[in-house]
Amino acid sequence: MTSLTYLVAYAAIIVFLLAVASRIIRYIKNPIHLRWELYPVAHEGGDRASYGGSYYEDVDWWNKPRHSSRINELKVMIPEILFLLAVFEHKRPLWYVTYPFHLGLYFVVLFIGLLGIGSISQLTGIMADTPIMTAVFAVTNLLGPAGLILTVAGAVGLLFKRITDPDLSNYSSFEHYFNLVLFIVTAGVGIITWLFVDPTFDMARTFVANFISFNFAAIDSSLFILQVLLVVLTIAYIPLTHMSHFFMKYFLYHDIRWGDEPNIDSPKTDEKIGIVLNYPVTWSAPHIAGTGNTWAEVATHNPAAAKEEKKE
Amino acid sequence: MVKRLKINDISKDTEQLTSVANEDLMPLPWDIEEKEWEPLSDDIKEKYVCILDDTMILPIPKPKTKEEEDELVKKFLAGMEKLFSKENNWTFLSMIETTMENCAKCNTCSDACHQYEASGKNEMYRPTYKSEVFRRIYKKYIKKEPLSGLRNGNVDLNWRTVARLGELAYRCNVCRRCAQTCPIGVDNALVAREIRKIFSQEMGITTPELHDKGSMLQLGVGSSTGMTPMVVRDNVDFIDEDFSEELGVEFKTPWDVEGADILLIHNAGEIMSWPDNVAAFSLIFNRAGLSWTLSSDIAAYDSINYGVFYDDVQAARTALIHAQAAKKLGVRRIVLGECGHAHKALTVIADRILPPGLQVPRESCFPILRDIVKSGKLNLDPSRNDFPVTLHDPCNVTRLMGIIKPQREIMAAICPQFREMVPHGVHNYCCGGGSGYAIMSRNTIHEWRNKIAGRKKIEQILNAFSDCRGPEQKKYVCAPCSNCKGQIRDMIERYELLEKENMTYAGVVELIVNAMPDVEHEVIIKWEEGY
Numbered sequence: 017m018t019s020l021t022y023l024v025a026y027a028a029i030i031v032f033l034l035a036v037a038s039r040i041i042r043y044i045k046n047p048i049h050l051r052w053e054l055y056p057v058a059h060e061g062g063d064r065a066s067y068g069g070s071y072y073e074d075v076d077w078w079n080k081p082r083h084s085s086r087i088n089e090l091k092v093m094i095p096e097i098l099f100l101l102a103v104f105e106h107k108r109p110l111w112y113v114t115y116p117f118h119l120g121l122y123f124v125v126l127f128i129g130l131l132g133i134g135s136i137s138q139l140t141g142i143m144a145d146t147p148i149m150t151a152v153f154a155v156t157n158l159l160g161p162a163g164l165i166l167t168v169a170g171a172v173g174l175l176f177k178r179i180t181d182p183d184l185s186n187y188s189s190f191e192h193y194f195n196l197v198l199f200i201v202t203a204g205v206g207i208i209t210w211l212f213v214d215p216t217f218d219m220a221r222t223f224v225a226n227f228i229s230f231n232f233a234a235i236d237s238s239l240f241i242l243q244v245l246l247v248v249l250t251i252a253y254i255p256l257t258h259m260s261h262f263f264m265k266y267f268l269y270h271d272i273r274w275g276d277e278p279n280i281d282s283p284k285t286d287e288k289i290g291i292v293l294n295y296p297v298t299w300s301a302p303h304i305a306g307t308g309n310t311w312a313e314v315a316t317h318n319p320a321a322a323k324e325e326k327k328e
Numbered sequence: 329m330v331k332r333l334k335i336n337d338i339s340k341d342t343e344q345l346t347s348v349a350n351e352d353l354m355p356l357p358w359d360i361e362e363k364e365w366e367p368l369s370d371d372i373k374e375k376y377v378c379i380l381d382d383t384m385i386l387p388i389p390k391p392k393t394k395e396e397e398d399e400l401v402k403k404f405l406a407g408m409e410k411l412f413s414k415e416n417n418w419t420f421l422s423m424i425e426t427t428m429e430n431c432a433k434c435n436t437c438s439d440a441c442h443q444y445e446a447s448g449k450n451e452m453y454r455p456t457y458k459s460e461v462f463r464r465i466y467k468k469y470i471k472k473e474p475l476s477g478l479r480n481g482n483v484d485l486n487w488r489t490v491a492r493l494g495e496l497a498y499r500c501n502v503c504r505r506c507a508q509t510c511p512i513g514v515d516n517a518l519v520a521r522e523i524r525k526i527f528s529q530e531m532g533i534t535t536p537e538l539h540d541k542g543s544m545l546q547l548g549v550g551s552s553t554g555m556t557p558m559v560v561r562d563n564v565d566f567i568d569e570d571f572s573e574e575l576g577v578e579f580k581t582p583w584d585v586e587g588a589d590i591l592l593i594h595n596a597g598e599i600m601s602w603p604d605n606v607a608a609f610s611l612i613f614n615r616a617g618l619s620w621t622l623s624s625d626i627a628a629y630d631s632i633n634y635g636v637f638y639d640d641v642q643a644a645r646t647a648l649i650h651a652q653a654a655k656k657l658g659v660r661r662i663v664l665g666e667c668g669h670a671h672k673a674l675t676v677i678a679d680r681i682l683p684p685g686l687q688v689p690r691e692s693c694f695p696i697l698r699d700i701v702k703s704g705k706l707n708l709d710p711s712r713n714d715f716p717v718t719l720h721d722p723c724n725v726t727r728l729m730g731i732i733k734p735q736r737e738i739m740a741a742i743c744p745q746f747r748e749m750v751p752h753g754v755h756n757y758c759c760g761g762g763s764g765y766a767i768m769s770r771n772t773i774h775e776w777r778n779k780i781a782g783r784k785k786i787e788q789i790l791n792a793f794s795d796c797r798g799p800e801q802k803k804y805v806c807a808p809c810s811n812c813k814g815q816i817r818d819m820i821e822r823y824e825l826l827e828k829e830n831m832t833y834a835g836v837v838e839l840i841v842n843a844m845p846d847v848e849h850e851v852i853i854k855w856e857e858g859y
Contacts, residue, residue: 039429043422043425043426046414046418046421046422046425047414047418047421048418048680049418049419049420049421049422049423049680050419050420050640050677050679050680050681051676051677051679051680052420052423052515052518052676053676053728054504054507054508054515054727054728055726055727055728055729055730055732055754056730056754057730060730064730067732067733067753067754068726068727068730068732068753068754068755069730069731069732069733070729070730070731071730072675072691072692072695072729072730072731073694073695073730073731073732073733073734074695075691075695075696075699076661076689076691077691077695078689078691096511100511102436102509102510102511103434103436103511105509106436106437106439106440106509107434107435107436107439110434110436114434182332183435183438184433184434184435186333186334186335186451187335187433187435187456187460188433188481189478189479189480189481190478190479190481191478191479191480192433258429258430258431258432258433260429260430261430261432261512264426264429264430265430265512265513267422267426268426268430268512268513268514269513271422272422272423272426272513272515273507273513276730278679279679279680279682279687280687285680286683286684288680289680289681289683290683292418293683295414295415295416295418296415297415297416297641298410298415298416299407299410299416299529299530299641300403300406300407300529300530300531300532301528301529301530301531301532302532303532303539303544303641303642304529304641311418311644312683314641314644315641315644315645315648315681316645316648317645318547318548318645319544319547320544320545320546320547320548320549321547321548
């Protein structure tokens with residue numbers, strides 16, 4: 017059973033990485049798209065980001081330096097990521113349950129990261145028995161339970177809302193309920209394991225150390241094995257669902273919503289436009305005159321003029 | 329009729345799925361008796377599918393046989409397949425795919441939608457309703473996800489589903505206010521536009537106003553107004569003469585000036601419906617000493633590009649013609665007049681359509697006007713505009729292009745009683761005429777526009793003038809966009825706001841001209857019937 021647990025854990029991490037990579041690669045491989053930005057664009061420089069202004073507010077904008085500010089971008093991104101500001105501002109009742117859920121997950125991710133640091137120290141002896149590592153252990157011991165409790169509380173709240181709020185229930189499918197139950201069970205088992213089997217997370221840290229050193233050492237507790245299996249399967253499952261938004265959001269914001277880069281003397285963009293204008297068009301409506309013609313040919317065809325010529 | 333709609337109700341075999349009763353409408357800040365919906369005529373019902381709600385925008389021919397019903401579904405799926413292919417939809421593939429895959433269905437966007445709110449939160453008009461139906465079809469029939477029904481929810485795909493989805497795509501102004509609130513970046517307004525594209529580009533079903541009398545007429549004779557190059561020159565010559573006389577100052581609009589600095593492109597609707605706007609531009613640009621011209625090339629005297637509302641190919645064709653006209657004249661830049669969607673179409677959308685040889689710089693008129701006003705060249709007298717003025721922000725100019733301050737700097741300089749609507753700028757509400765509604769008045773569409781699509785805007789306007797209500801005080805709604813002006817004109821008429829509130833509307837340039845000390849006062853701006 018122990019070996020199987022390790023093997024499932026490796027497989028799950030591989031599935032997770034492949035699923036994330038596949039979504040990202042699929043997006044990146046898409047051809048250039050039209051601009052479809054939406055203001056406020058966070059990286060606008062000066063005070064423009066604060067009121068939603070853009071470089072189009074300047075006369076001769078293409079001859080002027082465009083001011084882009086990473087700080088302005090972070091001023092929007094960090095509160096959005098840390099506090100889910102959009103939900104806070106536009107759907108407060110949902111925020112009360114979705115925020116604990118997401119905060120719980122953030123804590124759990126940090127907790128796993130700290131377990132990793134602890135286990136590396138355990139394996140290599142680096143900084144072992146130093147105040148820094150004592151602090152890491154202490155924070156791990158705080159974040160783990162806090163994250164698990166918040167996750168369960170948030171997921172229970174979300175489940176309740178999804179069932180009772182007609183605004184949400186009409187749009188919820190089996191997958192929504194399944195996902196929330198999965199989080200409740202996984203984090204719930206985590207809490208039980210912490211309370212009754214591994215209160216100091218030593219067992220968890222040792223498992224991570226064994227995992228990263230490919231040491232299939234025995235695991236004594238069935239409950240702990242169950243917890244490991246649930247956690248890794250949940251990790252593998254997340255990017256296969258709409259929860260992929262946790263990383264795809266980067267592209268939705270940076271490439272689409274804030275994608276305001278104009279095409280000025282950009283051979284790279286022109287090359288990309290050249291590629292798509294040579295794609296074949298097969299839209300069937302009569303005015304398109306598609307059926308295998310390229311976009312360049314279709315776009316330079318005037319169906320109204322063709323109609324007139326026919327009449328003559 | 330179904331009271332609380334479920335997703336799968338869209339496929340139901342009912343004559344009309346929903347209706348917005350007067351008592352359900354969002355209340356307005358004054359007593360107004362709303363008319364009942366006029367019934368659609370039997371003739372319309374006989375010819376077209378009218379099974380969604382109280383109106384019909386997209387004329388889908390009514391299938392007469394089972395084969396025709398099946399054909400409708402088949403064609404829709406064929407179009408949907410193409411919508412998710414890079415060859416046919418490189419333009420929006422990244423956006424529509426990510427919207428399909430990442431929505432958490434949290435409905436954070438719902439309350440941002442003016443139509444949803446105005447309809448009394450009728451489920452049909454929730455931004456996510458159409459998207460959810462569309463997503464379920466996509467996952468099951470296009471992506472063919474295993475266990476799709478179980479995972480994502482089911483929807484019965486029949487001809488009614490398809491027809492209602494097509495119609496529902498025209499219950500959205502594509503103002504993208506919903507997208508602005510989405511924590512993830514999902515764009516439910518885009519879904520409406522992409523459904524419109526399937527109907528147009530694959531099924532050949534479009535609204536006559538946007539297609540036959542819109543983009544096709546523009547590509548054919550040069551303008552959706554039907555004006556040929558000769559007619560448009562005659563009309564503008566007449567405007568020059570007429571307004572020179574009325575305003576008491578001579579001016580002449582230049583045509584086809586090779587090598588001019590600016591090619592100004594108006595929405596030709598201005599020439600027909602709001603000639604004061606055309607005259608005002610000519611007067612301001614001449615007095616500012618700009619080197620500028622209009623073009624009489626086919627379609628280059630009409631900045632409209634209705635393709636951006638429903639058809640990528642038509643959008644690309646129109647943008648190419650505009651850029652070609654500028655190249656031919658050898659101008660340094662194209663400047664867009666007061667038309668929101670034309671702004672976005674030619675500056676933002678066309679940016680990745682135009683090949684290198686046609687990349688003529690394109691910009692908005694508002695920063696230029698701001699610089700002219702602030703330069704002092706026109707010697708403007710703000711006291712001539714001493715009446716309450718509020719500013720409507722066209723979505724395409726503000727939320728979709730980020731041009732917020734220039735208009736406000738002009739207002740601050742020449743309108744002593746300027747007041748903002750709440751909210752405004754990038755968070756504004758659509759006028760209700762966006763994405764082509766403003767030019768539609770068939771059957772009960774006008775009623776839909778006034779009662780529901782424009783309801784939030786009229787509430788905002790009334791609230792902006794809450795300190796000066798009544799007919800004693802003149803009021804001015806500045807709406808610097810042709811489509812928005814058309815919608816606001818109709819609402820002012822519908823709610824009798826000229827009579828009851830002494831309210832008129834026009835653009836930014838009319839206010840600038842009205843502030844010119846040597847120009848006949850309040851000729852360019854009128855508070856009278858039939859304006």
